[in-house]
Amino acid sequence: MTEAVAAIMPGANQPFSIENVTIDAPQAGEILVDIKAVGVCHSDLVMVSGAFGTQFPAVFGHEGAGIVEAVGAGVTKVAAGDKVLLTFASCGECVRCKDDDPSYCVEFTAMNMLCARPDGSSRVHQHGKDLSANFFGQSSFASKAMASERNVIKLSADADLAALAPLGCGIQTGAGAVMNSLEAKAGQSLVVIGGGSVGLSAVLGGKIAGCSPVILIEPQAYRRDLALSLGADYAIDPMAGDVVAAIRAILPGGVDLLLDTSGHMPTVTASLGMMANKARLGLVGIPGSFDAALPVPMIQWITTGGTVRGIVEGDSNPDTFLPELIAHHAAGRLPFDKFVTTYPFDQINQAIEDAHSGKAIKVVLTF
Numbered sequence: 001m002t003e004a005v006a007a008i009m010p011g012a013n014q015p016f017s018i019e020n021v022t023i024d025a026p027q028a029g030e031i032l033v034d035i036k037a038v039g040v041c042h043s044d045l046v047m048v049s050g051a052f053g054t055q056f057p058a059v060f061g062h063e064g065a066g067i068v069e070a071v072g073a074g075v076t077k078v079a080a081g082d083k084v085l086l087t088f089a090s091c092g093e094c095v096r097c098k099d100d101d102p103s104y105c106v107e108f109t110a111m112n113m114l115c116a117r118p119d120g121s122s123r124v125h126q127h128g129k130d131l132s133a134n135f136f137g138q139s140s141f142a143s144k145a146m147a148s149e150r151n152v153i154k155l156s157a158d159a160d161l162a163a164l165a166p167l168g169c170g171i172q173t174g175a176g177a178v179m180n181s182l183e184a185k186a187g188q189s190l191v192v193i194g195g196g197s198v199g200l201s202a203v204l205g206g207k208i209a210g211c212s213p214v215i216l217i218e219p220q221a222y223r224r225d226l227a228l229s230l231g232a233d234y235a236i237d238p239m240a241g242d243v244v245a246a247i248r249a250i251l252p253g254g255v256d257l258l259l260d261t262s263g264h265m266p267t268v269t270a271s272l273g274m275m276a277n278k279a280r281l282g283l284v285g286i287p288g289s290f291d292a293a294l295p296v297p298m299i300q301w302i303t304t305g306g307t308v309r310g311i312v313e314g315d316s317n318p319d320t321f322l323p324e325l326i327a328h329h330a331a332g333r334l335p336f337d338k339f340v341t342t343y344p345f346d347q348i349n350q351a352i353e354d355a356h357s358g359k360a361i362k363v364v365l366t367f
C-alpha cells in the first residue's frame with residue numbers, strides 16, 4: 001500500500017474533491033507511477049456525468065505522465081525511475097491487438113471504461129472502501145496511478161512530462177485520425193469540423209501529412225485565429241452562412257478528407273454535401289445522444305466511392321505512434337503546447353470550468 005492524493009468525483013456532476021487515498025502495491029504486470037502531470041480530456045468530463053454506469057466515488061484521468069515508482073512481477077518494459085507516458089489500455093491477446101490495432105481491442109470498453117481491474121477488484125481505496133478506478137487503465141487524476149505494460153511508453157530521461165502528458169489521448173486522437181485513420185496523403189484537401197484540442201491536433205496532423213488546403217470549421221473566432229497561426233489555410237465560421245457553399249468556393253470538386261471532432265449533427269449532416277469522389281469521412285466527435293444517426297445518401301456514396309468510418313484514439317498503436325508524435329513535437333511540427341493551459345492539480349475544478357467556458361482549450365494539471 002502507498003499513500004496518494006486523488007481528485008475524487010463523489011457523485012455524478014459534483015465538484016472534484018482532493019482527498020487522501022491508498023493504492024495497492026503493484027501486482028504482476030502492473031506499474032505504479034508517480035504522476036507529475038495529467039491532461040483533462042473530453043472523456044473525463046463525459047464520465048463525470050455517470051455515463052457508462054460508473055459507480056461513485058470514482059477517480060478518472062487518462063492522460064498521465066510521470067516517473068515509475070515500482071513494478072510488479074514480470075514487468076520488463078520499464079523500471080523504477082523511468083519517465084513514462086500513460087495512454088489507453090488494451091488486452092494484447094485479441095485479434096485486433098495481435099494485428100497491432102489496439103485502439104479497436106475487443107476488450108476496449110472493459111479495460112478503459114469500467115473503472116475496475118479485469119477481475120472486478122479496485123486498486124484504490126479510502127477509509128477501507130474501494131473506489132472506482134483503473135479508468136483507461138490508469139485513473140491518473142491522482143499523485144500516483146497504477147498502469148500496466150500495455151499502456152505505458154518509456155520516455156527519455158530529459159523528457160518534459162508536463163509538455164507531453166496530453167499526447168496520451170487527445171493529441172494522438174486528433175493527429176492520428178488524419179495521419180492513420182484517414183490515411184492522409186500530401187496534396188489531399190482536409191476539412192476538420194471543431195477547433196478544440198482534438199480538432200486542432202487534426203489540423204497539425206494534416207500539416208504533417210502535407211494536406212492542402214487544410215480548413216477548419218469552428219464558430220469561436222479565437223480558435224479560428226489559433227488554427228490559422230498553426231498553419232490552417234482557411235478557418236470558416238459555420239454561423240456566418242452556408243458552410244457547404246463556403247467550402248465549395250474553395251474546393252469546387254469537394255473535400256478529400258473530412259474529420260468531425262464536434263459531434264454537432266447539423267454540421268456533420270451538412271458536410272455530406274461537400275465530399276469529393278473517393279472521399280473519406282472520419283467520425284471522432286461524440287454526439288449528444290446515443291441514438292444519433294447520420295443520414296448518409298446511399299446512391300451518392302455508392303457512386304462516388306465514399307467511406308465513412310468511426311475512429312478511436314486515432315488508430316494509434318502507442319508503442320510506435322507516440323514516439324513518432326514526440327519526434328514531430330521535438331522538431332516543432334506538432335506545437336500543441338500553443339493550445340495547452342496548465343493549472344496546479346488542486347485547481348482541477350477551476351481548470352474544468354475554464355475548459356467548459358472555452359477560456360482554456362486543453363488543460364494540463366501539474367503536481
Ligand SMILES: [Zn+2]
Pocket residue numbers: 090091092093094095096097098102104105106107
Ligand atoms: Zn485486445
Ligand SMILES: [Zn+2]
Pocket residue numbers: 041042043044062169170
Ligand atoms: Zn481522452
